[in-house]
Amino acid sequence: MGKRIRQAKLYILATALLLLAEQPVLWDLYRPAAAPAGASLPAGPFVALTFDDGPKAETTSRLLDGLSQRGVRCTFFVLGLQVEGNEDLLRRMANEGHQIGMHTAHHKALAGLGPADLSAEVDQLRLTLTALLGPEDYMLRPPYGMISHAVETQAAAPLILWSVDPEDWSDHDAARIAAHIVDNAKDGDIILLHDIYDASVDAALEAVDGLMSKGYTFVTVEELFALRGVTPENGKVYRRLPST
Numbered sequence: 001m002g003k004r005i006r007q008a009k010l011y012i013l014a015t016a017l018l019l020l021a022e023q024p025v026l027w028d029l030y031r032p033a034a035a036p037a038g039a040s041l042p043a044g045p046f047v048a049l050t051f052d053d054g055p056k057a058e059t060t061s062r063l064l065d066g067l068s069q070r071g072v073r074c075t076f077f078v079l080g081l082q083v084e085g086n087e088d089l090l091r092r093m094a095n096e097g098h099q100i101g102m103h104t105a106h107h108k109a110l111a112g113l114g115p116a117d118l119s120a121e122v123d124q125l126r127l128t129l130t131a132l133l134g135p136e137d138y139m140l141r142p143p144y145g146m147i148s149h150a151v152e153t154q155a156a157a158p159l160i161l162w163s164v165d166p167e168d169w170s171d172h173d174a175a176r177i178a179a180h181i182v183d184n185a186k187d188g189d190i191i192l193l194h195d196i197y198d199a200s201v202d203a204a205l206e207a208v209d210g211l212m213s214k215g216y217t218f219v220t221v222e223e224l225f226a227l228r229g230v231t232p233e234n235g236k237v238y239r240r241l242p243s244t
Contacts, residue, residue, distance in 0.1 A: 044243065045187030046217050048224045049074040049204065050162065051195035052103050052141060055086045055093070060195045064092060066205040072218040073097045076195065077141040077160070080105030080125040087132055094133050099220035101139040101160065102126060110155070111148035122155050139221060139232065147237060158232035160221055162192035163240035168200040177203035182210040188228070188242035190221060 054060045055078060067074060076093055078100060083090065093100055104110065104121040105128075113121065126138055140157035147159060166180035177200065181191055191207075193200050208218060225232050228241045 044217065044227075045215065046219050046224060046227055047164075047185050047187070047211065048190045048221045048241075049193070049208070049218055050077060050141070050160070050190055050221065051075070051193050051200075051204075052077045053079055053082070053107070054195040055082055055089045056196045057086060057089060059198055059201050060086075060089055062198075063195050063201045063204060064089075064096065064098075066201070067098075067208070068096060070205070070208055070212070072208055073099070073220050073223075074218065075099040075101055075139075075160075075221045077101040077103035077139075078125075078129075079103050079107055080128055081107070083125075083128055083132070090129075090132060097220075099139075099222055100129065100133065100136070101141060101221070102129070102157065103141050104143055107143045109144055109146045110142045110151045111146040113150070115150070115154060118150060118154055122157070126157075137232075152235040152237070156234050158234060159237045160190065161237060161239045163189045164191040166193070166203070168193050168197060168203060172197055172199035174199040174202035174206065178206035178210065181207035182214075185211055185216070186242075188224065188240045190224070190238070190240050 049072070051063070051074065054076060060076075073096070076098055078090065090100065102122060102125045105125045106121060108117075108121055110118055110121060122140060129138055130136070138157060139160050140155050141160050142151060145161050152159065164181060164184050166177040168177045177193075181203070185191060193204050195201065211218075219227065222232070224241045228244065230241060232238065
C-alpha cells in the first residue's frame with residue numbers, strides 16, 4: 001500500500017494548498033513539487049463517500065459528472081458482473097482520481113464460502129480489475145458487511161465497511177437519504193451508498209453540497225487512511241477512521 005498512500009498524502013497536501021490560496025481544485029494542476037516546506041494540511045473534517053454495486057452506465061455516469069463539477073473524489077466498490085460493457089466507465093473513474101475497490105464478482109455473501117468459492121469471488125475480480133486498470137492494492141467491501149475468520153485470513157485485502165448507512169435501497173427517497181447523511185456524518189466517517197439508483201445519485205450530490213457548506217472535505221478511503229497516518233492491513237476491518 002505504500003506507494004498509493006504516499007500518492008494520497010501528496011494529493012491531499014496539494015489540495016490543501018489550493019484551498020488556502022482560494023483557487024479552484026483542478027486535478028490536472030496538481031503540482032506536489034511546488035509545495036513549500038512546512039505547509040500544513042487543513043484540520044478537516046473529512047469524510048469518505050463510497051458506492052457499491054456498480055458501475056451502471058446511466059446512473060454512474062451522471063454521478064461522475066456531478067462529482068467532477070464539485071471537485072469531489074470518492075470510492076467505488078464495483079461488482080465483477082458489472083464490469084463487462086462498462087470498461088470505459090471504470091477507466092473514467094480511475095482517470096478522474098476516484099478509488100476503485102472490490103465488491104466481489106457476483107455479490108455473494110462471503111461468510112460461509114469455502115476457500116475455492118471465496119477465491120472465485122475475490123481473486124477473480126482482482127484479476128479482472130488488474131487487467132483493466134493495472135495492478136493496485138484493491139480494497140474489499142464484503143457484500144452485506146458479512147465477515148468471517150476465513151474472509152479475514154484469505155481475502156488478501158483490507159475490509160472496508162461503513163459508519164453511515166442511510167439505507168438508500170429501501171425507499172429511494174432522495175431528500176430523506178441526503179438529510180440522513182448530512183445530519184449524521186462526522187469526521188472520519190465512511191458513508192455507504194449505491195450508484196445504481198437515480199435517487200441515490202441525487203441524494204449523494206445533495207449531501208455533498210450540504211456537507212461542503214458545513215466545511216467538510218471529501219476524500220477517498222485510501223486518502224482518509226493517509227490523513228490519519230494509518231497503513232491499511234489485509235484482513236483488518238475498518239468502519240471509520242476518526243482523528244487521533
